[in-house]
Amino acid sequence: MMIIAKGLEQTYMxxxxxxxxxxxxxxxxxxxxxxxxxxxxxxxKTTLLGLL
Structure with a gap:
């Protein structure tokens, strides 16, 4: 399986x-x-892994 992510973004208040x-x-x-x-x-790092 290949993992592809495009345009990931995370915003907090x-x-x-x-x-x-x-x-x-x-x-x-x-x-x-x-x-x-x-x-x-x-x-x-953890935020990125959480989005995946």
Whole structure:
């Protein structure tokens, strides 16, 4: 199975205003492929995986 995601976006309300934390994310993972999601704390890794 191949995973394809196009145009992913996540927005939260913060102080009554929208805060976009991920915008226009495109991702393709081939069957059998391996991907590492790395970055500093708070950079959106868990948010991205939750959207998938």
């Amino acid at each position: 913060s102080g009554g205003r929208p805060l976009t934390v991920l915008k226009d994310i495109d991702l393709e993972i081939e069957a059998g492929g391996a991907v590492a999601v790395v970055g500093p704390s708070g950079s959106g």
